Amino acid sequence: MNKFWIIFTLLIISLLPAFSQTGDKSYYVLDSVELTGLSSKPLLKAYHHFELPDSITGNLSLPRLLTQNTTIFVKEYGKAMLASISLRGTGASHTQIVWNGIPVNSILTGQTDLNTFSPAGFDRIILKKGGSSVSYGSGAIGGVVVFEDRIRFYKTFHLINQTKIGSFNTGLNNFKIVKANHKWYGKLNLQWQKSKNNYPYPGYQVSNENGAYQGLDYATTIGYHINNQHRIYFKSKLSYWNRETSRTLYMPQNAKLLTGNQRLLTGWLFQHRHLSAQTDLAYLYENFDYYPQKNNNAFSHSQSRIYLIKNLLTWSFDKSKKIMVGNEWQHQQATGDHINRHTRQNYAVFGIWSQQISHLTYQLKLRQDINSGQRLPVTGAVAASYKFNPHHSIRVNVSKNYRLPTFNDLYWTPGGNPDLKPEDSYGFEAGYDLQWNHSQLQLTAFYINSQNLIKWTPGNNGFWQPNNIEQAIYKGLELNTSKSFNINSKLNIENKTGIAYRQAVNLKNKKQLPFTPQLTGQNTLRIMINKFAVIYHYRYQGKIYTTTSNTKFLPAYHLHNVSLTYNYNRHFKFEIGINNLANAYYENVPTRPQPGRNYEFLINFKI
Amino acid sequence: MKKINLLFLFSFIVIGFTSCEKDTVTTDNGEYFEGVFVVNEGQFMHGNASLSFTDKNVSTIENEIFKKANGIVLGDQAQSIGFNNDKAYIVVTGSNKIEVADVGTMQRNVTITSGLNYPRYFETISENTALVTCWGDPNDATDDYLAVINTTSDEVTGNIPVALGPEKMVKNNDYLFIAHQGAYSTNNKVSVFDLILKQITHSITVGDRPNSMVIKDNYLWVLCGGEPSWSATGETAGQLFKIDINNNFTIAATYDFDTTEHPKFLSIDGDKLFYNLNDKVYQMDTNAATLPATEWLTLNGSAYNMEANDGILYITDAIDYQQEGKISAYDTSNAQLLNTKTAGLIPGDIGFHLE
Numbered sequence: 001m002n003k004f005w006i007i008f009t010l011l012i013i014s015l016l017p018a019f020s021q022t023g024d025k026s027y028y029v030l031d032s033v034e035l036t037g038l039s040s041k042p043l044l045k046a047y048h049h050f051e052l053p054d055s056i057t058g059n060l061s062l063p064r065l066l067t068q069n070t071t072i073f074v075k076e077y078g079k080a081m082l083a084s085i086s087l088r089g090t091g092a093s094h095t096q097i098v099w100n101g102i103p104v105n106s107i108l109t110g111q112t113d114l115n116t117f118s119p120a121g122f123d124r125i126i127l128k129k130g131g132s133s134v135s136y137g138s139g140a141i142g143g144v145v146v147f148e149d150r151i152r153f154y155k156t157f158h159l160i161n162q163t164k165i166g167s168f169n170t171g172l173n174n175f176k177i178v179k180a181n182h183k184w185y186g187k188l189n190l191q192w193q194k195s196k197n198n199y200p201y202p203g204y205q206v207s208n209e210n211g212a213y214q215g216l217d218y219a220t221t222i223g224y225h226i227n228n229q230h231r232i233y234f235k236s237k238l239s240y241w242n243r244e245t246s247r248t249l250y251m252p253q254n255a256k257l258l259t260g261n262q263r264l265l266t267g268w269l270f271q272h273r274h275l276s277a278q279t280d281l282a283y284l285y286e287n288f289d290y291y292p293q294k295n296n297n298a299f300s301h302s303q304s305r306i307y308l309i310k311n312l313l314t315w316s317f318d319k320s321k322k323i324m325v326g327n328e329w330q331h332q333q334a335t336g337d338h339i340n341r342h343t344r345q346n347y348a349v350f351g352i353w354s355q356q357i358s359h360l361t362y363q364l365k366l367r368q369d370i371n372s373g374q375r376l377p378v379t380g381a382v383a384a385s386y387k388f389n390p391h392h393s394i395r396v397n398v399s400k401n402y403r404l405p406t407f408n409d410l411y412w413t414p415g416g417n418p419d420l421k422p423e424d425s426y427g428f429e430a431g432y433d434l435q436w437n438h439s440q441l442q443l444t445a446f447y448i449n450s451q452n453l454i455k456w457t458p459g460n461n462g463f464w465q466p467n468n469i470e471q472a473i474y475k476g477l478e479l480n481t482s483k484s485f486n487i488n489s490k491l492n493i494e495n496k497t498g499i500a501y502r503q504a505v506n507l508k509n510k511k512q513l514p515f516t517p518q519l520t521g522q523n524t525l526r527i528m529i530n531k532f533a534v535i536y537h538y539r540y541q542g543k544i545y546t547t548t549s550n551t552k553f554l555p556a557y558h559l560h561n562v563s564l565t566y567n568y569n570r571h572f573k574f575e576i577g578i579n580n581l582a583n584a585y586y587e588n589v590p591t592r593p594q595p596g597r598n599y600e601f602l603i604n605f606k607i
Numbered sequence: 608m609k610k611i612n613l614l615f616l617f618s619f620i621v622i623g624f625t626s627c628e629k630d631t632v633t634t635d636n637g638e639y640f641e642g643v644f645v646v647n648e649g650q651f652m653h654g655n656a657s658l659s660f661t662d663k664n665v666s667t668i669e670n671e672i673f674k675k676a677n678g679i680v681l682g683d684q685a686q687s688i689g690f691n692n693d694k695a696y697i698v699v700t701g702s703n704k705i706e707v708a709d710v711g712t713m714q715r716n717v718t719i720t721s722g723l724n725y726p727r728y729f730e731t732i733s734e735n736t737a738l739v740t741c742w743g744d745p746n747d748a749t750d751d752y753l754a755v756i757n758t759t760s761d762e763v764t765g766n767i768p769v770a771l772g773p774e775k776m777v778k779n780n781d782y783l784f785i786a787h788q789g790a791y792s793t794n795n796k797v798s799v800f801d802l803i804l805k806q807i808t809h810s811i812t813v814g815d816r817p818n819s820m821v822i823k824d825n826y827l828w829v830l831c832g833g834e835p836s837w838s839a840t841g842e843t844a845g846q847l848f849k850i851d852i853n854n855n856f857t858i859a860a861t862y863d864f865d866t867t868e869h870p871k872f873l874s875i876d877g878d879k880l881f882y883n884l885n886d887k888v889y890q891m892d893t894n895a896a897t898l899p900a901t902e903w904l905t906l907n908g909s910a911y912n913m914e915a916n917d918g919i920l921y922i923t924d925a926i927d928y929q930q931e932g933k934i935s936a937y938d939t940s941n942a943q944l945l946n947t948k949t950a951g952l953i954p955g956d957i958g959f960h961l962e
Contacts, residue, residue: 414837549930591654
């Protein structure tokens with residue numbers, strides 16, 4: 001009964017915009033895009049896009065940003081610990097994190113630890129659901145999360161400094177400065193955070209004893225406008241994390257994990273009449289050092305490097321027709337205590353044709369990868385949207401996608417299986433979009449069929465081995481709405497709701513795959529009165545099975561976060577937040593509770 | 608025979624009339640007094656270790672008995688169970704503790720935590736003393752020890768340093784033997800603990816990674832898995848050793864496997880040895896001159912543990928390690944499957960508390 005009322009209430013809230021016609025402020029800011037090629041705004045809206053609100057990204061972790069604003073499931077091993085994404089019920093390595101057009105998931109694990117990827121300082125973060133292997137290659141099966149630093153050549157200067165202190169000896173400072181003129185663009189974002197993170201486990205005698213962390217994230221963007229045809233740019237994102245590994249309810253821990261990431265990108269953009277060309281050179285480096293005893297010098301190490309060259313060529317026939325062709329070459333190498341040094345090359349060619357015919361827009365995409373160690377299928381996609389009138393449109397897309405085995409899958413000692421094939425998958429989705437005076441509603445149904453999924457299972461030789469043995473079907477419905485009411489010049493109310501229901505079924509035993517909640521829902525209410533703003537985030541997460549037999553599960557939970565912001569003047573803004581207002585016990589991984597009720601205080605200084 | 612007093616018998620009849628929930632025969636010693644305990648390790652760091660209880664033939668099984676009796680979770684990575692004076696000692700490696708419970712009721716008496724560091728197996732050596740093999744830091748070769756437990760006060764009262772990676776133990780009237788499988792590393796020793804002198808008197812060098820032992824008459828049998836294919840020091844063959852206890856622990860016979868063969872789970876029923884190699888069960892006479900050429904039984908699944916006792920061979924299967932596993936009982940005389948039941952997650956150690 002309880003669950004019924006949750007769904008019912010969320011549905012009612014989400015349907016409000018359809019019946020309401022007031023309000024004039026859109027929550028979505030989708031303006032023109034420059035310099036980022038493939039990750040730019042698509043010609044058509046054949047996919048479900050969701051832009052994360054950027055005004056709050058400066059001081060939140062990526063798991064918090066995603067779970068507060070979307071229905072995505074994030075599997076977080078305790079606050080600030082390892083965190084992986086699950087989109088539409090797919091696995092952690094089935095969503096690609098894309099940084100300025102470059103896929104950055106680890107080639108060792110196939111995933112990105114969301115807690116080591118700070119969302120601060122970006123100009124735009126977009127969650128694009130649905131298969132996108134044509135654009136982003138391996139791993140973009142459930143979708144992609146795109147992070148963009150944009151370069152605009154106009155005279156500007158601004159500086160924002162955010163200082164946050166919170167419960168459990170938590171501190172964060174984020175400094176961002178942007179200076180640009182018609183020739184140069186420069187941006188620096190520097191984030192530092194530290195926490196004892198020793199929160200008590202609600203309802204238990206133990207607390208998060210070994211959970212302290214410290215992180216540093218440094219990002220720059222530099223652009224130079226040579227002339228109207230040529231522009232060059234450089235982008236970087238470096239991060240270093242030192243985290244202890246949280247104990248569980250029943251198992252003490254004394255380990256720590258050091259991770260380092262260096263992501264560098266430089267590129268050149270040429271634009272002349274109908275032609276635009278872009279070349280990117282990128283270097284990605286990651287290292288993990290795991291210390292089983294944090295006070296002992298013994299550790300196990302692994303690292304990987306990627307060198308990447310990407311070329312894009314776009315020819316716009318006129319406003320309604322566009323062709324883009326590109327190629328990409330990657331040299332990947334990995335080494336570590338459990339992996340001998342291995343390398344592989346991946347070369348890809350792809351083409352995307354887009355056209356608009358009256359109310360119909362469509363896109364055809366094709367890609368072929370040639371990998372030094374793998375035979376890869378041709379991937380492709382067909383996508384279309386049809387706009388009946390300014391209010392109603394429908395969209396549909398079908399895509400074929402894949403994921404390469406990771407270096408750990410192939411070469412881990414013991415167990416790595418060099419004979420693994422890539423996972424292959426196809427996906428289909430259809431959606432309906434309603435836009436009414438800045439109110440929006442998006443309804444999407446999806447179906448994904450994945451074959452040859454790589455799964456590690458115990459072998460009789462005493463160790464685990466990965467094999468292409470699992471098949472799964474993921475299907476579900478997603479509903480998103482947003483609505484704003486501008487009552488008067490001093491009072492504005494916005495509400496956004498998301499509900500997602502999905503089944504992730506292992507075809508072998510017809511059971512739900514572990515760690516995929518069937519139902520998640522989220523609501524954000526923002527009330528702005530004069531200089532004050534109250535934000536109330538609510539999240540519902542349905543039960544999550546933790547065994548393949550679906551015999552054990554984590555119970556569903558409700559999470560309430562509220563905050564109050566006061567805009568003192570144009571320089572200072574103060575915010576006080578209470579997270580987990582109901583002091584609920586909740587967890588995304590068994591016996592790894594998240595904090596109970598806790599407090600945050602934020603000072604935002606801006607020039 | 609267990610004595611059944613009249614009052615109890617009366618109450619049993621009354622309960623029998625009023626409740627049809629339990630068909631287990633209960634004695635005054637408690638419903639879990641006589642039977643076979645299965646220690647379910649639980650998923651790594653999921654805190655779902657549990658204890659199951661079954662009868663000798665595995666015809667019925669009751670799961671989660673520790674949780675039912677005490678209302679609390681057993682912990683993380685339960686490794687083994689041992690008994691002393693009608694008390695069960697459940698060694699929970701991940702939670703770094705030993706739960707001490709009354710065997711019959713499974714009511715928890717006390718939890719031992721102090722003095723333990725990575726405990727593995729429990730063995731009673733006298734009326735009021737037991738030893739627990741402890742790894743210390745599994746990556747540290749120099750901090751392994753035997754924790755001495757006073758089973759009256761249920762406290763760790765001593766600490767006997769031993770070589771790297773002590774694991775399983777077996778004993779006869781004079782000696783306790785400790786196999787040093789090597790924790791996260793590797794070792795090739797069996798330590799001899801003199802039960803009268805109360806100290807380690809000998810160290811026997813055997814093959815790589817001794818994983819299981821049995822005693823038959825005056826001989827100690829030690830099965831060594833050998834170094835696996837991925838070992839940093841190179842793969843070595845499994846070996847079975849027959850050691851003469853009365854002749855200064857000299858090796859009486861060695862049986863060599865092929866280099867790629869890594870046997871495990873040695874146990875004994877009468878004068879028949881049983882072991883597992885690549886999910887095939889082999890049976891061998893203690894007088895045999897060579898290893899058996901053909902298997903005695905081929906398993907459908909994969910064995911996570913195997914133990915023979917009094918005419919029955921028990922085999923657990925963890926399946927995919929992400930769902931409840933199974934325990935099966937086979938007749939040791941004819942390899943017939945008697946029963947299979949669903950136990951808890953990753954069923955491992957099997958403890959016998961039988962008449």
